[in-house]
Amino acid sequence: DQQVKQNSPSLSVQEGRISILNCDYTNSMFDYFLWYKKYPAEGPTFLISISSIKDKNEDGRFTVFLNKSAKHLSLHIVPSQPGDSAVYFCAASARGGSEKLVFGKGTKLTVNP
Amino acid sequence: KAGVTQTPRYLIKTRGQQVTLSCSPISGHRSVSWYQQTPGQGLQFLFEYFSETQRNKGNFPGRFSGRQFSNSRSEMNVSTLELGDSALYLCASSRWTSPRTDTQYFGPGTRLTVL
Numbered sequence: 001d002q003q004v005k006q007n008s009p010s011l012s013v014q015e016g017r018i019s020i021l022n023c024d025y026t027n028s029m030f031d032y033f034l035w036y037k038k039y040p041a042e043g044p045t046f047l048i049s050i051s052s053i054k055d056k057n058e059d060g061r062f063t064v065f066l067n068k069s070a071k072h073l074s075l076h077i078v079p080s081q082p083g084d085s086a087v088y089f090c091a092a093s094a095r096g097g098s099e100k101l102v103f104g105k106g107t108k109l110t111v112n113p
Numbered sequence: 114k115a116g117v118t119q120t121p122r123y124l125i126k127t128r129g130q131q132v133t134l135s136c137s138p139i140s141g142h143r144s145v146s147w148y149q150q151t152p153g154q155g156l157q158f159l160f161e162y163f164s165e166t167q168r169n170k171g172n173f174p175g176r177f178s179g180r181q182f183s184n185s186r187s188e189m190n191v192s193t194l195e196l197g198d199s200a201l202y203l204c205a206s207s208r209w210t211s212p213r214t215d216t217q218y219f220g221p222g223t224r225l226t227v228l
Contacts, residue, residue, distance in 0.1 A: 043203055043222055044219045045219065046216045051213075103155050105153075
């Protein structure tokens with residue numbers, strides 16, 4: 001049972017435009033969410049996170065939005081750059097217990113020059 | 114400072130064999146977590162070690178095991194390999210154990226192919 005879902009395996013956008021990557025979750029105990037970026041032949045690197053007490057977190061060109069009622073979060077990249085081309089993983093952690101990260105399957109973003 | 118290193122980077126084994134993968138965390142990091150990445154399942158949590166003790170375990174069969182040494186280096190072992198074990202195995206280290214307060218840094222992974 002996939003508790004964190006990234007329903008779009010791939011996304012292609014033009015350089016300079018906005019990239020929106022989506023993530024849905026089913027476990028209502030999740031209250032901390034993270035995005036990781038992964039280039040080929042490298043491990044994932046942390047990008048941005050958000051706690052459930054917020055509905056938005058911004059870091060430069062990257063903004064994460066959280067809609068708790070819909071159990072949905074999204075990552076916005078503005079403006080998109082060719083160097084942003086990578087696989088993006090959404091991850092979630094539940095309060096209490098192990099707090100281990102549960103990852104989605106990833107979305108491959110391609111930014112075309 | 115040096116990042117997380119994993120050895121070997123690539124490995125080819127046959128069904129029924131066993132394999133040991135190694136992970137050296139960032140200096141000063143005491144927590145090591147292991148993940149399996151496959152195209153169909155994404156990243157799946159295997160287990161986490163902190164100060165030589167397994168703190169958490171994912172939903173994998175007992176063929177998957179691990180350990181951590183006093184210098185925080187970690188190994189994972191897969192016995193009686195199956196074709197479905199072919200995957201990228203990622204190791205991540207952090208100073209402490211909570212991903213909410215402490216960023217996990219990933220190594221480049223070990224690509225295991227089972228023939």
